[in-house]
Amino acid sequence: MSDTNTVNTLERLANLLRIHSIQSTQEANSGHPTSCSSMAEITSVLFFNVMRYDPKDPRNPAADRFVLSKGHCAPILYAAWAEAGAFPVSDLTNLRKINSDLEGHPTPRLNFVDVATGSLGQGLGFACGMAYAGKYFDQSDYRVYCVLGDGECSEGSVWESFAFGSFYKLDNLCAIIDVNRLGQSDPAPLQHDMETYRKRVDAFGWHPIVVNGQDVTQLLAAFKEASETKDKPTCILAKTFKGSGLKGIENELDWHGKPLGDKANEIIAHLRELVNEKTLVRPQISKITAKVAEIKKDKEIKLSSPPNYDGKKEVATRLAHGTALEKLGKGCEYVIALDGDTKNSTYSIKFRDALPKRFIECYIAEQNMVQVAIGVASRQRYITFVHTFACFLLRAADQVRMGGISFTRTKYVGSHAGVSIGEDGPSQMALEDFAFFRTIPNIVCFYPSDAVSAERAVELAANYDGAVYIRTSRPNFPILYKNDEVFEIGKAKIVVESSNDVCTIVAGGVTLHEAMKAAEKLKGVGKAVRIIDLFTIKPIDRDTILKSVNATHNRLVVVEDHYPEGGLGEAVMGALAGQTNVKVIHLAVKEVPRSGKPAELLSKYGIDAEHIANAVEKLV
């Protein structure tokens, strides 16, 4: 619909959004008005013509979604929602203030923001997740729009998302790259070479449309073309100018992230004339036409059947996890699983085989996998479980970090913990995963040491209203618990205990079983020890540890298949800080390990039964 009235209105709205971007950043004395200006027409067209949504009900699950991947343009995003009627325009002057949710970069503290952005290159992946859910899970007509900057297209994660979008034929997804030529400190590598952008997008299987990004008519036509393009997503390549519409600043380097200062008034005055607000008739926001089925949420999500390890001797926790995940999927229809081409190692393949429509193969692209999971989980319709080797989850550390800022409920499952994996060697061993995952505010970190607890970890994870990390192991472990054992977040289990224990050992996974072997050795020389299976490293069961340490002559050995920093040892010592007279020995992997048989490695790195027993002897 390109009649002159519509076009004229949208142009004027674009300038109005420019004014708000300048004024709010001026008031805050920080922010990115020039980056906002280049995307003013894009924003105007999307918010006041193309997108179907309800400003009074921004989280409506049937509405079109918008992701601002170039999150530093928060001011224009806020301006658009304000002008659409989501909140008073006067609130825009509270940008970046401590008592306002209009933060410097968007976070879902705002009800019109689904995912936090600001770390570049992640938004398209979030949008892919939303689009995948829309097309395959919700099977609805809503569309997903994502605006990226050109500088951020240097991020590899962006291209992981491009590959994913075309592979899964996400034709309900439209990306817009705001090619304004200038990055923060230098021009972006391709500057205005629109042909190379077009070729790259085309090569990745998307439908490219090159437009003058300041031209409303061309943008309207492009979005219409996108909506009619089937079987492949569209990427609009908008040639723009940083600071467009801002006299004297347009297309100049050195204006990134700077309020306009003493140039503001003159520029605003000029823009006001163009807007002529007195005669501006705001268009109706397009109404939501898509439908989504209501998802009936379970009060309590349960595994379809309880753990059953009768007659089983030894089972790996990674396998038990796969078993549980399948049972979880059968017990709850809104659980989704993802994997990065490791599903036959992480055992998410069991879920895939049983419930293929709810499994997303993300291939060897962990950053995008996490981004997609966070996108699928947004608006809290689905619960996502992400799987790969624990060490490869660190490939997506920044995405997990941003997920924390989004308060995502995504669950991260990392297999192949520590040196206990054996011959594959250190590149495949996670020895720093707890150090990182523990830092995510409010995350729960599970470290199940047998199959029964591994299954319950999955169930507890699904019910926890926040992010979760589960560390699973490769080797087979003896079954420790009865099938009907009850587990709780933050509650450790004492697996070996007597009335004359001389020392407490805290361990997890492979080291828990090594500790039990050590206990046998020590029994032989008349020493009894108490062994604690933490189950959750965060929150940590301080009470149980403290009570046990106090009852065992204040002697404590903590042993972990992890580097010394940030894992079980530091978590325990942190929990016990301020306790008097505790004698601790901390066993961990203290150097870069190597390939070898698991048992040889456990010994070489000082975390096997022999070393544990020696540590106890030393303390006693």
Add this chain to the structure above:
Amino acid sequence: DALPKRFIECYIAEQNMVQVAIGVASRQRYITFVHTFACFLLRAADQVRMGGISFTRTKYVGSHAGVSIGEDGPSQMALEDFAFFRTIPNIVCFYPSDAVSAERAVELAANYDGAVYIRTSRPNFPILYKNDEVFEIGKAKIVVESSNDVCTIVAGGVTLHEAMKAAEKLKGVGKAVRIIDLFTIKPIDRDTILKSVNATHNRLVVVEDHYPEGGLGEAVMGALAGQTNVKVIHLAVKEVPRSGKPAELLSKYGIDAEHIANAVEKLV
């Protein structure tokens, strides 16, 4: 600007930047220093991890530490960087608290035969040290000291300066405190901390512009494990922070001078 032929602009692609740095540094002809915001270095966590397995001598420099950056908000704040970087075997982690020590950190980093992480900050800090002050890896500095200190405070970066302001407040109510600038978080100067804690009635406040896990607090508590009778209060950022003025954020998240002084009062 000074040495353009020796600068590689890697654009917004941190994984590749670290990969390129490790490649340039291989066969030990060149020493590489990688730079971005500390939180964006985590985008290359797996590359840094593999760099550790390669025994690379690459030096990683992360700026914009913590909530002290202010209005840009949490997406730009590094609050978990030490937790990750400390895990790299044999890495040296510097946290300079003033300009003099920041310069020496770079020099020490270049001479260290291994990987290094340097955490730099955005706000202006007072100069703490004389121009000719000597610094060593693993050696902390005591920046405030007297013969009747009632408590030790361990801090770094912005919190070191907040601790010094707290010391002024506490002086006003007749309480003297000892303040330690760790300089290197890894290796940590256990001896200096222990000596100081023992000389200050076994009272210790650790305060950091970092989440509670894996940073200064856990490093210190780990170093002191097994010591008897140490009473510790650990101040850190305990939730996802938000945008605001730096001073407001330091206060809101409990790591400013006022909260440090209160913690000392509580212990005493």
